[in-house]
Amino acid sequence: MRILRRFIIGIVITALPILSWAAKSECVQCHEKVTPGIVKQYMEGAMAKNAHLDCSICHGADHKSMTDYKMAKMPTTETCKTCHQEKVEQYKKGKHNLAWFGMKSQVAWHSIPASIGKDGYRGCSGCHKMGEKGLVGAAQGNMGAISHDGGKEASEYRYGNAQCDACHTRHSFSKKEAQDPRACSNCHMGFDHPQYEMYTSSKHGIIWGIDGNKSDGRAPTCQKCHISNGDHEVVTSWGFLGLRIPTKENVLALIKVAPSLEKQLTSLAAALPSGHYVDVDDDPEWTFNRALILQAAGVIDANLQPTKRFVEIVAQGRAARGPDEFNTLRAKMKKTCNECHSKDYVNDFFKASDTTIKEVDAVYAKAIAAVQGLYKDGILAKPKGWEYGPDLLQYYYTKSGIEQDLYLIMLEHRQRTFQGAFHVSNDYMHWYGWAPTNETVTRILEEAKRMREEFEAKQKK
Ligand code: HEC
Ligand code: HEC
Ligand code: HEC
Numbered sequence: 006m007r008i009l010r011r012f013i014i015g016i017v018i019t020a021l022p023i024l025s026w027a028a029k030s031e032c033v034q035c036h037e038k039v040t041p042g043i044v045k046q047y048m049e050g051a052m053a054k055n056a057h058l059d060c061s062i063c064h065g066a067d068h069k070s071m072t073d074y075k076m077a078k079m080p081t082t083e084t085c086k087t088c089h090q091e092k093v094e095q096y097k098k099g100k101h102n103l104a105w106f107g108m109k110s111q112v113a114w115h116s117i118p119a120s121i122g123k124d125g126y127r128g129c130s131g132c133h134k135m136g137e138k139g140l141v142g143a144a145q146g147n148m149g150a151i152s153h154d155g156g157k158e159a160s161e162y163r164y165g166n167a168q169c170d171a172c173h174t175r176h177s178f179s180k181k182e183a184q185d186p187r188a189c190s191n192c193h194m195g196f197d198h199p200q201y202e203m204y205t206s207s208k209h210g211i212i213w214g215i216d217g218n219k220s221d222g223r224a225p226t227c228q229k230c231h232i233s234n235g236d237h238e239v240v241t242s243w244g245f246l247g248l249r250i251p252t253k254e255n256v257l258a259l260i261k262v263a264p265s266l267e268k269q270l271t272s273l274a275a276a277l278p279s280g281h282y283v284d285v286d287d288d289p290e291w292t293f294n295r296a297l298i299l300q301a302a303g304v305i306d307a308n309l310q311p312t313k314r315f316v317e318i319v320a321q322g323r324a325a326r327g328p329d330e331f332n333t334l335r336a337k338m339k340k341t342c343n344e345c346h347s348k349d350y351v352n353d354f355f356k357a358s359d360t361t362i363k364e365v366d367a368v369y370a371k372a373i374a375a376v377q378g379l380y381k382d383g384i385l386a387k388p389k390g391w392e393y394g395p396d397l398l399q400y401y402y403t404k405s406g407i408e409q410d411l412y413l414i415m416l417e418h419r420q421r422t423f424q425g426a427f428h429v430s431n432d433y434m435h436w437y438g439w440a441p442t443n444e445t446v447t448r449i450l451e452e453a454k455r456m457r458e459e460f461e462a463k464q465k466k
């Protein structure tokens with residue numbers, strides 16, 4: 006029925022292109038000579054083969070000759086939406102749509118040469134172009150809900166506004182390709198998010214490989230767990246950074262641990278949601294350790310109050326969830342696991358995996374506290390133009406070896422610990438995650454001690 010409806014909509018919208026198809030459209034006739042590869046791939050895809058839709062449904066019909074090709078339009082999700090409304094609406098609600106906004110929210114990105122981070126779609130922009138351009142947030146003074154510039158930023162780029170082609174690459178636009186975990190692997194790999202490597206080294210991925218890369222086999226694919234039933238709203242409970250918004254109750258419980266901060270904590274709690282995270286331990290010490298991490302990322306300030314970065318990255322960019330959304334997503338994920346595993350098996354899995362975040366945060370917090378101490382005592386000075394020190398979001402532009410190490414734990418080792426746990430990759434979780442976290446923290450503590458002694462010796466002279 007859906008396909009039939011889409012087909013009818015397609016006919017209404019593109020009556021002309023379809024009629025001219027039987028005789029091969031002008032676009033196709035000429036492009037068989039100009040770009041034969043594109044024509045071949047498109048003709049083998051479902052939109053040409055089954056629905057006989059012409060090139061002009063996406064590129065318009067203004068360009069007709071060998072020389073006026075700058076008149077050809079490049080599609081956006083709005084173009085796809087005329088026929089695939091439901092998929093586009095789901096997509097817009099999920100995290101992928103925020104990828105461009107998220108990239109730009111990073112202070113370090115603004116220091117990266119354009120050819121490395123922005124132009125030509127390699128590096129950051131190559132992976133993040135699947136996000137929508139033109140979303141307006143705190144950087145442009147909008148502290149409320151995210152808004153849109155109406156196409157201004159997108160118009161600065163001739164290419165790279167199609168988004169959907171991240172998984173359904175042109176010009177096949179295939180469903181089967183998008184159902185394969187390899188379709189995710191150009192982005193979800195490597196340094197800070199090696200989900201593809203973790204998956205392929207887990208029993209799930211291994212069985213997928215042995216059984217011939219089937220999307221509906223004995224073992225789940227990425228899509229089975231993250232795009233279940235074709236729902237394009239892609240988002241998880243903990244997200245990329247293993248963050249969650251602390252609850253009112255979490256923060257008020259800290260007053261007992263740190264009574265001197267009562268005023269700040271009460272004020273912070275007033276801005277937070279109430280509730281409880283399913284499976285997650287409410288230990289106040291963990292809340293405190295996470296506060297240090299958020300401080301080092303400049304998301305809350307020295308007085309524990311939310312900053313502009315909190316608004317831009319956490320609220321508008323949705324880097325962390327509140328309890329209601331977290332619990333809903335968790336329940337949905339468990340339901341998928343429950344198709345092949347028992348409820349208790351799955352509950353044990355999640356309790357243990359969530360607790361890896363607690364353990365790794367406790368180790369990491371020691372290193373952060375040590376570096377914060379160096380700033381407080383004047384042993385490290387805040388570089389000119391920086392708002393925070395230490396600042397994890399300066400990435401590899403930090404000015405000292407000790408802060409480079411601190412950043413590596415944040416983006417590489419800590420990530421792999423919990424991402425490896427969730428993706429059932431024992432090696433990533435332990436030897437590429439937990440082990441280097443501990444090694445690096447030891448190095449940081451030793452270096453902090455050395456710097457402090459050197460500083461004190463200089464003061465004495
Ligand atoms: C008479 C030949 C001819 C016809 C007819 C034609 N094109 Fe083209 N088209 C070209 C040439 C030549 C180029 C440039 C190719 C190149 O740079 O290698 C081009 C480029 C394009 C581009 C890429 C533009 C860019 O800036 O990268 C698109 C998209 C395109 N054509 C779509 C269409 C569509 C849709 C139609 C039918 C409405 C069509 N073409 C009809 C010859 C033609
Ligand atoms: C004019 C209507 C129309 C537009 C515009 C359109 N599509 Fe389609 N699309 C269809 C129809 C109809 C089908 C079903 C074809 C069939 O019957 O198999 C389809 C099928 C698909 C499929 C499934 C292919 C498969 O292998 O089963 C994908 C993926 C897809 N479209 C992506 C896109 C994307 C991405 C865009 C925008 C860049 C887009 N479509 C624009 C009408 C359209
Ligand atoms: C072109 C690169 C690219 C491809 C291909 C891609 N992703 Fe993503 N994905 C991203 C980026 C970038 C983000 C982070 C978006 C943001 O900034 O919020 C992301 C976010 C996610 C998230 C959300 C994590 C969270 O924060 O909760 C999941 C889950 C995800 N992707 C799964 C997939 C799956 C499954 C596939 C393949 C079917 C896939 N992605 C294909 C780049 C990609």
Ligand code: HEC
Pocket residue numbers: 032033036040043044047048052058059060061062063064079080163164165166167170175176178
């Ligand atoms: C379902 C939508 C859709 C249809 C139909 C479609 N294209 Fe495209 N086309 C795209 C997308 C998406 C891009 C990438 C645009 C970008 O990067 O912004 C693209 C880019 C192009 C480009 C320039 C980029 C490159 O790889 O060289 C050419 C040339 C082109 N299309 C030709 C054609 C021709 C010829 C046809 C018909 C045989 C056709 N297109 C049909 C969606 C479509």
Ligand code: HEC
Pocket residue numbers: 082085086089092093096101135168169170171172173180183184185228232234235236237
């Ligand atoms: C992260 C990868 C990814 C991106 C990006 C993506 N899709 Fe898909 N798409 C999939 C997967 C996986 C399926 C197969 C779902 C299933 O198993 O039913 C699919 C299926 C489809 C289908 C076929 C539906 C059917 O059952 O016939 C259409 C149409 C489609 N997508 C359109 C889009 C459009 C439009 C966009 C852009 C808004 C988009 N997709 C972006 C992964 C993606």
Ligand code: HEC
Pocket residue numbers: 186189193198200201202204209225226227228230231241242243244245246335338423424425427428
């Ligand atoms: C068996 C189900 C399953 C499979 C298969 C799977 N994931 Fe996940 N994924 C999860 C779970 C569970 C989480 C953590 C969810 C949470 O936060 O509660 C997760 C989290 C994520 C995240 C957020 C960051 C993180 O790693 O914790 C991304 C991105 C992601 N997965 C992408 C992928 C990609 C890409 C693939 C395939 C290469 C994949 N996943 C395969 C279950 C799966």
Ligand code: HEC
Pocket residue numbers: 107108109110111113114117122128129130131132133191192193194195197198244245246322323324325
């Ligand atoms: C190889 C592809 C790739 C490159 C290169 C890349 N990213 Fe990402 N980025 C991703 C993926 C995939 C995710 C989602 C991972 C996850 O959820 O585990 C992501 C997540 C993010 C997030 C987190 C969004 C959130 O809300 O959770 C930010 C911010 C970000 N990237 C910024 C950048 C910046 C800035 C650069 C360049 C310095 C960059 N990325 C380079 C693929 C990439």
Ligand code: HEC
Pocket residue numbers: 207208209212222223224225229230338339341342343344345346351354429
């Ligand atoms: C489509 C079926 C399917 C789904 C869905 C599924 N799994 Fe599995 N899982 C399997 C199979 C098959 C195995 C291999 C069984 C064995 O080790 O004997 C497996 C193994 C495991 C293992 C043991 C791996 C090892 O190295 O011993 C864990 C843990 C696991 N799954 C967790 C999960 C979680 C958590 C989810 C949901 C996020 C999930 N699975 C979803 C089929 C599935």
